[in-house]
Amino acid sequence: MNSKIEWIKKQKGKSLRVLTATDYPMARLLDEAGIPVLLVGDSLGMVTLGYPDTTHVTMSDMIHHAQAVMRAQPHAAVVVDLPYQSYETTDLALFNAKKIMNLGVDAVKVEGACLEVIRALVGEGIPIMGHLGMLPQSILKEGGYKIKGRSEIERAQIVKEALDLEKSGVFAIVLELVISDLAKELTHLISVPTIGIGSGNECDGQVLVTHDLVGFSPWFQPKHVKPLAEVGHSISSAASSFLSRSD
Ligand code: KIV
Numbered sequence: 001m002n003s004k005i006e007w008i009k010k011q012k013g014k015s016l017r018v019l020t021a022t023d024y025p026m027a028r029l030l031d032e033a034g035i036p037v038l039l040v041g042d043s044l045g046m047v048t049l050g051y052p053d054t055t056h057v058t059m060s061d062m063i064h065h066a067q068a069v070m071r072a073q074p075h076a077a078v079v080v081d082l083p084y085q086s087y088e089t090t091d092l093a094l095f096n097a098k099k100i101m102n103l104g105v106d107a108v109k110v111e112g113a114c115l116e117v118i119r120a121l122v123g124e125g126i127p128i129m130g131h132l133g134m135l136p137q138s139i140l141k142e143g144g145y146k147i148k149g150r151s152e153i154e155r156a157q158i159v160k161e162a163l164d165l166e167k168s169g170v171f172a173i174v175l176e177l178v179i180s181d182l183a184k185e186l187t188h189l190i191s192v193p194t195i196g197i198g199s200g201n202e203c204d205g206q207v208l209v210t211h212d213l214v215g216f217s218p219w220f221q222p223k224h225v226k227p228l229a230e231v232g233h234s235i236s237s238a239a240s241s242f243l244s245r246s247d
Helices: 003-009 024-032 059-070 090-101 115-123 136-142 152-168 180-189 231-244
Strands: 016-020 037-040 077-081 107-109 128-133 172-176 194-197 205-208
Touching (some): 024 037, 024 059, 037 059, 059 077, 090 107, 090 115, 115 128, 115 152, 128 152, 152 172, 152 180, 172 180, 180 194
Parallel strands (some): 016 037, 016 205, 037 077, 077 107, 128 172, 194 205
């Protein structure tokens, strides 16, 4: 495990900040701002490629965007999502994870309690970030983005999955749309950092899709993000000013 991943493991209780990066300028700007972990998330399918969900994202898409991010030579740790159906078996997962690691990135992220796959990848020395709660790659089965952990059965299942992931060797776990008291409980229960998104304020860190943070897509603003910029409006306004110039 490299020193950036070792550092992330030590960020229990230390407000770790993670943002998504999809291309060279975004990676460069976030890295220069000091963001310590860049996630090439498959949310790029929606925010940069215009797909309705992440199930359309391919390995070629992830490689193309991860390469652009790596051209910024970030000091930050770079974690890349393994996309939909690219880790259905251990052989396929190993093949695809190695392809992504060969780009020089630091780790890959997989969704759900795919324990055999995680153990196989960790066994090959590939650092794995886990992802529990709402799993965007399961959106077709789930039928929507729903808060997870409201029922006792769902709570017990997520607790078991978090413990299983920890035992399988992940170095951190993203908790997406997990009800906040459960996210807090998990944060106390497991030894690796929890990184929340829409899961309250009591995780060890927070991850956001940068496009949501900077208001890049004004037509879509998730409830859990208060945008800190209005990049979308700035682009529209610059375009309008350009149109009305007489030169
Ligand atoms: O793809 C992504 O951006 C993610 C975050 C939502 C954690 O997985």
